Amino acid sequence: MDQFVMENKREEESLDSKYMKGVRHLCDSGVTRLPTKYILPVPDRPASTSPKGWANSPRDDQRKPSLHLPIIDLSELRQDSNRRSNNHVLRSLAEACEEHGFFQVVNHGVPAEVLRSMVDVSRRFFELPFEERARHMSSDIFAPVRCGTSLNQRTDRVFCWRDFLKLSCHPLPRTLPHWPSSPPDLRQVAVSYAQQTRSLFLVLMGAILETLGVEDCKPMMEEFQEGTQMVVMNFFPACPEPDLTLGMPPHSDYGFLTLVFQDGVRGLQIQHRGDWVTVEPATADSIVVNVGDHLEIFSNGKYKSALHRVVVNSAKPRISLASFHSLPAATVVSPAPHLVDAHNPRRYLDTDFAAFLAHLSSNETKGKSFLDSRKLHACPS
Ligand SMILES: O=C(O)CCC(=O)C(=O)O
Numbered sequence: 001m002d003q004f005v006m007e008n009k010r011e012e013e014s015l016d017s018k019y020m021k022g023v024r025h026l027c028d029s030g031v032t033r034l035p036t037k038y039i040l041p042v043p044d045r046p047a048s049t050s051p052k053g054w055a056n057s058p059r060d061d062q063r064k065p066s067l068h069l070p071i072i073d074l075s076e077l078r079q080d081s082n083r084r085s086n087n088h089v090l091r092s093l094a095e096a097c098e099e100h101g102f103f104q105v106v107n108h109g110v111p112a113e114v115l116r117s118m119v120d121v122s123r124r125f126f127e128l129p130f131e132e133r134a135r136h137m138s139s140d141i142f143a144p145v146r147c148g149t150s151l152n153q154r155t156d157r158v159f160c161w162r163d164f165l166k167l168s169c170h171p172l173p174r175t176l177p178h179w180p181s182s183p184p185d186l187r188q189v190a191v192s193y194a195q196q197t198r199s200l201f202l203v204l205m206g207a208i209l210e211t212l213g214v215e216d217c218k219p220m221m222e223e224f225q226e227g228t229q230m231v232v233m234n235f236f237p238a239c240p241e242p243d244l245t246l247g248m249p250p251h252s253d254y255g256f257l258t259l260v261f262q263d264g265v266r267g268l269q270i271q272h273r274g275d276w277v278t279v280e281p282a283t284a285d286s287i288v289v290n291v292g293d294h295l296e297i298f299s300n301g302k303y304k305s306a307l308h309r310v311v312v313n314s315a316k317p318r319i320s321l322a323s324f325h326s327l328p329a330a331t332v333v334s335p336a337p338h339l340v341d342a343h344n345p346r347r348y349l350d351t352d353f354a355a356f357l358a359h360l361s362s363n364e365t366k367g368k369s370f371l372d373s374r375k376l377h378a379c380p381s
């Protein structure tokens, strides 16, 4: 390697390691322009991907389409538990999963205090000095606790404007020695958040199995009791040039369901009839739920694992809390046999969590690339 190439490579590596420290760190260093590392090619920028020409730029709030997702009131589901097959809540749930792959839940039973404490402790975590957060930084996607940046910092060519803390919350060891001990209440708040969102997931999953006509839900619900849960605190600092980058690029989530709580600052967008539309929270405490790849596979394509992304803005930092749920890591997910017949041939290969991790470690995560890798190509998409 000649001198010039080596110097360039060295510079690239040191630049990269600077960006590996995350966007919060970059903001602290006083950036006023977006570094090249975060600048997306023109067609991938927030305003450029709307076929109807609607401005999706964070600055064009009035013209930007927004979407009121179907609202599922869980108190109605509980009241009507013995007449569920007629329950209109189950019908709304099925429609939402088919049409959008997204819905919001209200009266969901997760105490408002638990939601707010978790947002608050997340904010305090990302406000910690860099050295404190750095103790948990790792680019090892298998680490059970991991503080990192972008989507996949090992493979992303362009970084996104996001830092995160990932906590593997189920199965949960009895002691949590590796979890951050600062802020001092993080462990207790995060455990309570994880337990509450997990209970909500189990209620929703039971209802969704019913909507799919699973005759005996018990064995599968027992598996879900043992399933995996990953809680991710996402932090999107205010961005100097939000039109040039994204908080998260278009992606789908891997598991059965993801439960997302947002701190009141908008940013989540989903693709709806060809447009990127911003999700309007139904209430301050509503939780957004989306279908993940595993549920799309299990439902043999009936329920959609929808593409979504996050836009950032120049005015306010944003926090979102995402809880990812699936079956135990080693369990193979396949299309439910009763949803496969001559009219609906099997559309997906079997998969498991390990296959997803292997995919993540070897690919740039773009769009629905994992799900695409599980599709049987002879079948319609
Ligand atoms: O920030 C959000 O609202 C969504 C986050 C998300 O899509 C994710 O963590 O996978």
Ligand SMILES: [Fe+2]
Residues within 6 Å of the ligand: 251, 252, 253, 258, 308
């Ligand atoms: Fe997501």
